[in-house]
Amino acid sequence: MQWYNEPPAWSAQGNVITIHVAPKTDFWRKTHDGGVRDNGHFYYRPVSGDFVAEVKFSADYTALYDQAGLMVRLDAETWLKCGVEYVGDVHHASVVVTRDFSDWSVMPLDGAPDALWMRVTRHGVTLEVQVSLDGEQFTLLRQAYLTGAPDVQVGLMACAPTGEGFAATFEGFEVRSAA
Helix, strand or coil, rough: CCCCCCCCCEEECEEEEEEECCCCEEEEEEECCCCECCHHHHHHHEECCCEEEEEEEEEECCCCCCCCEEEEEEECCCEEEEEEEEEEEEEEEEEEEECCCCEEEECCCCCCCCCEEEEEEEECCCCEEECCCCCCCCCCEEEEEECCCEEEEEEEEECCCCCCEEEEEEEEEEEECCC
């Protein structure tokens, strides 16, 4: 795996990766304020064809828009990020799909879960994003078109757009064939 925008500190022990998220980091393009931000942390591997990516994660979200989860990326203009985003003192399951312009969908979570599981499944040009509170029962959050390109980057994402940073822990990240 490799970094796109390596954080100031991180560690990997077994199947647990901890990221210390730098302040003023984000992935976002044009929508809402016209700005382009591409300095969030992304720890990824290249993947070809159909896949299922899954991870359990937790974080110390404290500032507006603190976020952590999974990302699928073709390039700076074409990507999907999903996970938890902290908005209005509420934890939300969040999905952003970007094809030059970013869009955003959120679903408030009941309380502040200790951990969350995200699953992204690719079938051709379609990505399905699912969320779980227990790693067993998954709920569909979104189905979206991203790209027809066969090769993408898949991995862990974390950003702190407005805050001073936070710690995020990822466990059991895996990418397997969807065939």
